[in-house]
Amino acid sequence: MSERTRLTRKPERGNDDPGVLHRLLDEARVAHVGFVRRGCPVVLPMAFGRDGNRLFLHGSTGAGAFLDSRQGLEVSVAVTHLDGLVFARSAFDSSMNYRSAVIFGHAMPVPAEDKQDALRAVTEHLMPGRWEEVRPPTPKELAATTVLVLALDEVSVKVRAAGPGEDPDDGEDRSVWAGVVPIHTAFGAPERSPLTDPTLPLPRSVTALL
Amino acid sequence: MSERTRLTRKPERGNDDPGVLHRLLDEARVAHVGFVRRGCPVVLPMAFGRDGNRLFLHGSTGAGAFLDSRQGLEVSVAVTHLDGLVFARSAFDSSMNYRSAVIFGHAMPVPAEDKQDALRAVTEHLMPGRWEEVRPPTPKELAATTVLVLALDEVSVKVRAAGPGEDPDDGEDRSVWAGVVPIHTAFGAPERSPLTDPTLPLPRSVTALL
Numbered sequence: 001m002s003e004r005t006r007l008t009r010k011p012e013r014g015n016d017d018p019g020v021l022h023r024l025l026d027e028a029r030v031a032h033v034g035f036v037r038r039g040c041p042v043v044l045p046m047a048f049g050r051d052g053n054r055l056f057l058h059g060s061t062g063a064g065a066f067l068d069s070r071q072g073l074e075v076s077v078a079v080t081h082l083d084g085l086v087f088a089r090s091a092f093d094s095s096m097n098y099r100s101a102v103i104f105g106h107a108m109p110v111p112a113e114d115k116q117d118a119l120r121a122v123t124e125h126l127m128p129g130r131w132e133e134v135r136p137p138t139p140k141e142l143a144a145t146t147v148l149v150l151a152l153d154e155v156s157v158k159v160r161a162a163g164p165g166e167d168p169d170d171g172e173d174r175s176v177w178a179g180v181v182p183i184h185t186a187f188g189a190p191e192r193s194p195l196t197d198p199t200l201p202l203p204r205s206v207t208a209l210l
Numbered sequence: 211m212s213e214r215t216r217l218t219r220k221p222e223r224g225n226d227d228p229g230v231l232h233r234l235l236d237e238a239r240v241a242h243v244g245f246v247r248r249g250c251p252v253v254l255p256m257a258f259g260r261d262g263n264r265l266f267l268h269g270s271t272g273a274g275a276f277l278d279s280r281q282g283l284e285v286s287v288a289v290t291h292l293d294g295l296v297f298a299r300s301a302f303d304s305s306m307n308y309r310s311a312v313i314f315g316h317a318m319p320v321p322a323e324d325k326q327d328a329l330r331a332v333t334e335h336l337m338p339g340r341w342e343e344v345r346p347p348t349p350k351e352l353a354a355t356t357v358l359v360l361a362l363d364e365v366s367v368k369v370r371a372a373g374p375g376e377d378p379d380d381g382e383d384r385s386v387w388a389g390v391v392p393i394h395t396a397f398g399a400p401e402r403s404p405l406t407d408p409t410l411p412l413p414r415s416v417t418a419l420l
Contacts, residue, residue, distance in 0.1 A: 030290055034242075034251040034253035034286070035251050036251050040246070040286070041251055041285060042286045045310050085337055090346075091345065092348070094336070098255070100255050102252075102254065126304070130304065133386055134299050134304070135382060136301055138302075163403045164403050166403055172345060173344075174405065174406075174407070177406055177412055177413045178406050179400055179402040179403045180403075181401075182401070187393060188294075190389055195376050196384075197384070197385075206391055
């Protein structure tokens with residue numbers, strides 16, 4: 001644990017289990033990547049993937065010089081799940097159940113020879129099984145893509161997974177319902193593209209989501 | 211439009227409609243707030259609310275000196291919806307449908323006399339209707355809470371809402387299904403707290419979600 005991953009707020013919500021971190025990352029689809037540009041903070045949503053202790057961040061070489069830096073880029077990456085709304089009997093105790101990881105580190109461009117593997121990790125993270133169903137990147141497509149890699153060495157994980165804080169003698173109005181409404185991600189009916197034959201079955205990568 | 215909200219990557223996805231921005235913010239529950247601490251980027255998930263052109267960010271006075279700054283804090287705030295997975299016939303064209311707002315500005319602490327209104331905006335944003343059902347904050351609770359306010363003046367909105375890019379003559383394998391799988395947020399069955407009488411009806415703030 002480093003100075004910046006030490007939790008000053010509600011340290012009891014901290015979690016050092018790598019399994020919790022990995023599952024949290026693997027179940028998420030968007031990472032929010034923060035960096036400093038000309039002294040000012042910038043946060044951008046990015047696709048990502050994971051291979052063991054490495055996080056891959058996917059951008060485009062067109063997405064600004066910051067991604068092209070051969071020296072790498074100091075980043076903070078946040079990945080958050082909102083798991084529930086916590087209805088307490090006071091505004092102050094109203095809360096959210098969540099799992100969040102905040103990662104600090106130096107992101108480096110993935111070298112050309114490793115880019116295909118990194119893109120496979122990102123694609124398989126977003127749409128498991130899809131890589132084998134589709135055409136892999138051409139050399140030109142690979143050249144047009146930037147992937148950054150970041151070690152999962154300096155990470156702060158916080159989890160709240162509980163009902164509302166309530167004290168039997170806190171004087172709140174007990175005639176008010178209190179509890180949790182869980183939140184989850186759901187997938188809708190697949191919408192085929194105009195160039196997809198209507199008789200084509202859904203691929204495994206899609207049926208696995210439904 | 212400022213230099214830092216000008217889109218260098220896929221400018222056709224930019225959207226200047228304030229209605230799109232407001233709806234995107236009002237439908238989201240978590241904002242990712244980036245700032246610079248000792249020269250390094252930090253990104254944290256935060257609850258938020260909106261009142262017209264003002265965004266309120268909710269933290270705790272315990273969450274670090276950065277939130278207590280009377281001089282305010284330079285921030286970048288990203289709010290993102292992932293609306294769908296886009297299954298193309300190549301890894302390169304695989305994509306996501308999304309709506310994202312990236313806001314830049316100077317966040318200031320809400321003065322004591324306006325804090326209750328700001329907290330109401332955050333609570334009503336997260337759980338519409340809940341404020342009137344529960345006990346409002348006490349003076350002590352208000353003092354223990356920091357809310358930051360940020361003007362929605364410098365904002366970049368990007369939207370992708372389309373099927374996979376596909377060209378009738380691109381040579382991809384047409385026997386592969388292509389299309390979009392929509393993603394949305396769903397609420398599970400409410401779980402009452404131990405101190406909630408089982409005969410109590412669900413409040414309107416909860417039934418409105420289901």
